[in-house]
Amino acid sequence: MLKSLSVIFLFLVVGEFVTYVFKIPIAGNIIGMVLIFLALKFKVIPLDMVKPASDKLLKYLVLFFVPYGVGLMVHFETIKEHWLSIGLAVLGSTILTLYLTAFLQEKLEKK
Amino acid sequence: MKAFIALPVVWVFLTLAVFFMAQRLHKRLGWAVTTPILVTILVLILFLSLFDIDFETYDNGGKFLSFFLGPSVVALGVLFYEKLDEIKSNLMPFCISVFVGGVSSILSLIFILLAFKAPEILIRSLAPKSVTTPIAIEVAKSVGGVPSITAGVVIAVGIFGNAFGIHILKLLGITSKTAIGTALGTASHGIGTARALEESKLAGVYSGLALCVNGLVTAITTPFIIEWWMG
Structure with a gap:
């Protein structure tokens, strides 16, 4: 557990470092996520080296973004002022995404 | 009392306790709107507003929980690897x-918001609305959005996909279970995937995979799309 947690934090730190050095507009932990994915894919590290800690973190993942959700209370005014455009944009875009993805998948998988 | 409620442990405890009870409630009812994350957030906001406590005070404790979002996003990379390993053949059309x-x-989200002349901050916050909340939050932060607005809308999108996604797709003439799963995972992340799993095991697997692939796609493309479009 301690070893796998260290490896996860290592990828996190490397990700932050890459973002910092190359000034990429992508968050450090996203870079860390892509790097750990690639490291597993190309067998640089074995799965059991990271699995214990990653399973634990993912089990409680939802809990970790509760504070961001609660932070919504600070933005009530913004939401209230723009609720119609937010609602329509989110609705329209979600339905389009659903349909386009399903349509393509249905067409392509038949071939 | 002021010194007491400034203690981080008060808010860590309250968040854990409310989340635990919300999970209990969801197990009993199982409705899309009783998703534990939604109930937890609503109860906490209600509590804070009722006792006139500001968000900064809550976040004294909250930030200890949200800190773990960093390593958890890295852990998602491990999950994606495991999921992508499940399907070995014919991944190309799916991708x-x-x-x-x-x-x-x-x-489409940027286009519609621009058409409504919505403020730029909303466009930056909502662009990653279809992907799993932790990734959406990180993307919003890196493109100058407000992560809290992102989190709220992403959860709402998930609940919408969970409750109506399948009906909409069937109404539009989609019949393939794998196509339905792929669409739910792409458009409405984990909360939509929960519904795909109820539809069929196969739909659930495709939905889980789609969530992973779109997580990567959105994380990598959003900053460049925003930079290209909004400057």
Whole structure:
């Protein structure tokens, strides 16, 4: 557990470092996520080296973004002022995404 | 009392306790709107407003929980690897569908918000609305959005996909279970995937995979799309 947690934090730190050095507009932990994915894919590290800690973190993942959700209370005014455009944009875009993805998948998988 | 409620442990405890009870409630009822994350957030906001406590005070404790979002996003990379390993053959058409769906989600959202002349901060906050909340939060932060607005809308999108996604797709003439799963995972992340799993095991697997692939696609493309479009 301690070893796998260290490896996860290592990828996190490397990700932050890459973002910092190359000034990429992508968050450090996203870079860390892509790097750990690639490291597993190309067998640089074995799965059991990271699995214990990653399973634990993912089990409680939802809990970790509760504070961001609660932070919504600070933005009530913004939401209230723009609720119609937010609602329509989110609705329209979600339905389009659903349909386009399903349509393509249905067409392509038949071939 | 002021010194007491400034203690981080008070808010860590309250968040854990409310989340635990929300999970209990969801197990009993199982409705899309009783998703534990939604109930937990609503109860906490209600509590804070009722006792006139500001968000900064809550976040004294909250930030200890949200800190773990960093390593958890890295852990998602491990999950993606495991999921992608499940399907070995014919991944290409699937990846194309998810890629096109994911990118059109970002583009169509920006387009509609611009048409409504919505403020730029909203566009930056909502562009990653289709992907799993932790990734959406990180993307919003890196493109100058407000992560809290992102979190709220992403959860709402998930609940919408969970409750209506399948009906909408069937109404539009989609019959393939794998196509339904792929669409739910791409458009409405983990909360939509929960519904795909109820539809069929196969739909659930495709939905889980689509969530992963779109997570990667959105994380990588959003900053560049925003930079290209908004400057």
